[in-house]
Amino acid sequence: MRKLVVGMICAVMLSTAATVPAVGTVSLPKGYESWEKSRQKIVEDKKSLFHGVHYIYLDKKGMKAYKGGGDYPQGSRFVVVFHNLKVEAGKQVEGKKSMIVLMQRDSERKETGGWFFAGFGPEGKPSGIDPVKNCFDCHKKDAADRQFVISTYEDFARKN
Ligand code: HEC
Secondary structure, rough: HHHHHHHOOOOOOOOOOOOOOOOOOOOOOOOOHHHEEOOOOEEOOOOOOEEEEEEEEEEEHHHHHHHOOOOOOOOEEEEEEEOOOEEEOOOEEEEEEEEEEEEEEEEHHHHHHOOOEEEEEEEEOOOOOOOOHHHHHHHHHHHHHOOOOOOOOHHHHOOO
């Protein structure tokens, strides 16, 4: 995922708080660390964009649709935090944070399936990637029948 992020500049940035475009004002939602959090997810395939350790967070608004189906209400937010994968004494452990991504329900964003997609560096600074090419195309391919949400609640909550 990092490779994709580096060097890509998105001309239009949107505020997460409003639907009015504003350059450079996109930011991560405050307090997302206290939302419901997925189990630890490890992707070992080095070729995968998701190589490493990640956790998905979902706010209360979106939880009903995630669990039981139905439309995601306007403003529902998912955040995914990625870490490098390290091996210590033969065990897989999470290393440094590598990047953070956001999906926020916004019906105005028709070109990206009614979601606002944004990528951030490990400190939460916007990375300025193109949300259509670098986010939506993949979500469209994998989850067009699930409102472009790829992960499932069963897998989010599964104990391993
Ligand atoms: C190559 C495919 C691919 C690309 C490109 C991609 N994603 Fe995803 N995304 C996934 C997969 C697969 C999951 C589910 C991960 C899981 O189940 O743990 C996911 C999950 C997510 C989630 C959690 C909600 C959900 O759909 O499960 C968010 C938020 C997200 N991605 C945002 C983004 C953003 C923002 C970008 C662009 C910077 C992006 N993604 C690019 C494949 C992709």
